[in-house]
Amino acid sequence: MIESDIEAVLAIEQSSFPAPWKRDHFQHEIEAPHSFAFVSECAGKVAGYVCLRSLFEESQILDIAVAPDLRGRGLARQLMEHACSLAREKGAEVVALEVRDGNHAAISLYERLGFVRVGLRSRYYEGRDDAVLMEKNLQGDYLDAVYSHDPV
Numbered sequence: 415m416i417e418s419d420i421e422a423v424l425a426i427e428q429s430s431f432p433a434p435w436k437r438d439h440f441q442h443e444i445e446a447p448h449s450f451a452f453v454s455e456c457a458g459k460v461a462g463y464v465c466l467r468s469l470f471e472e473s474q475i476l477d478i479a480v481a482p483d484l485r486g487r488g489l490a491r492q493l494m495e496h497a498c499s500l501a502r503e504k505g506a507e508v509v510a511l512e513v514r515d516g517n518h519a520a521i522s523l524y525e526r527l528g529f530v531r532v533g534l535r536s537r538y539y540e541g542r543d544d545a546v547l548m549e550k551n552l553q554g555d556y557l558d559a560v561y562s563h564d565p566v
């Protein structure tokens with residue numbers, strides 16, 4: 415993500431969340447040393463984005479969304495896979511995230527990618543909806559990759 419992407423990112427953000435991030439949030443994620451923000455593009459336009467913070471053993475997915483008219487094409491999966499492989503490169507052992515309970519599309523996306531539920535924060539969103547805490551262990555991922563390449 416670069417500064418000139420922010421306008422398009424904000425439009426997707428506003429159509430995706432009841433309490434959307436503001437310009438300053440994205441500006442910060444572009445500039446902060448341990449933050450990594452990526453966009454995916456379709457026909458030269460921003461189609462989706464993911465923001466990752468990676469510090470030592472733990473990385474966190476802070477934000478991910480895909481434009482409503484471009485959902486269901488595998489873009490979020492690609493963004494998440496990219497974020498997780500960067501986290502692994504940066505030395506993270508775990509990727510963590512929070513998701514609104516009842517956000518079935520996002521929870522299903524994360525479960526497909528190997529995230530598991532590790533906790534719940536009660537009434538975390540606007541004092542109303544619970545947050546499901548999820549994590550993916552990257553070490554297990556690495557071992558799976560090694561074993562799957564071993565000759566039997």
Ligand SMILES: CC(C)(COP(=O)(O)OP(=O)(O)OC[C@H]1O[C@@H](n2cnc3c(N)ncnc32)[C@H](O)[C@@H]1OP(=O)(O)O)[C@@H](O)C(=O)NCCC(=O)NCCS
Pocket residue numbers: 430431478479480481484485486487488489490491492512513514517518519520522523524526
């Ligand atoms: C959640 C979101 C990012 C998914 O983006 P997407 O590009 O449509 O997702 P993908 O096409 O990559 O789908 C990957 C997997 O996610 C799950 N998924 C995606 N949309 C789904 C839906 N509407 N219902 C159920 N599962 C869904 C499926 O498991 C899917 O795998 P499959 O295609 O093999 O079945 C998108 O719906 C979005 O931007 N939502 C609003 C913002 C948001 O909620 N972000 C998450 C905050 S924690």
